[in-house]
Amino acid sequence: MTKVAPSMLSADFSRLGEELRRIEQAGADWAHIDVMDGVFVPNITIGPSVIGSIRHISEMPFDVHLMIRDPLRYVDAFTEAGADMLTVHAEAEGSIPETLRRIRDNGVAAGITLNPPTPIAELDRYLADVDLVLIMTVQAGFGGQQFKEDCLHKIEYVRRWADDHNPGLEISVDGGINRLTGRRAVEAGATVLAAGSSLFGAADMAAEIRLWKGFGPDPRV
16 A cells, blocks of 8 residues: 655644644555755754654654755764654765664664656665655655656666565655646556645645555556
8 A cells, every 4th residue: 555644744734733633544654844054955944852752643654854964964863853764865964874874773764865857877876775665756845846747667667676675665656746747657556645735735635645655567568
């Protein structure tokens, strides 16, 4: 069954705890939390203290996407705050292998991601050392962007690798995900759909999540 991870970037930040309860009650599998530093990406969002302040509200896994310049510097802080998964960018500064090792040494699932312009082959050196691959189908940094169709081949690429080497690898997709694009992403091989506006703006989030969980891989593949 496809996992659904509502992106808290689209939540009402004035009542973040209530929004976390809302997505859990709606049947979400993970809470996708975007962290932006205003350097690696132009926008700025939340830090470890905010994540720590809502950690006690839910036992749902926190899927934390670090859109920051030097992720190694903050691995311990986000682990201590309560992240269950930490995903870093292949384009970030510092030693990415060392960062991934630090994440796993802290007992947290390690993820790797890249922006749409970055060739998918850039992930080859990291795939054996991660628990999660996040395929960005928009440029990291802002919500509400349109899904980039040409990123579907990246999902297929990682799916083929996972089928051969690590069938349990989680393949998450984030950016412009809705009913149509979510189904296409799952057919390409995704196991997790991260989405903000299309879920938080849904008339019935629970019904929308149930629908998405029913998406399955393309039987022709």
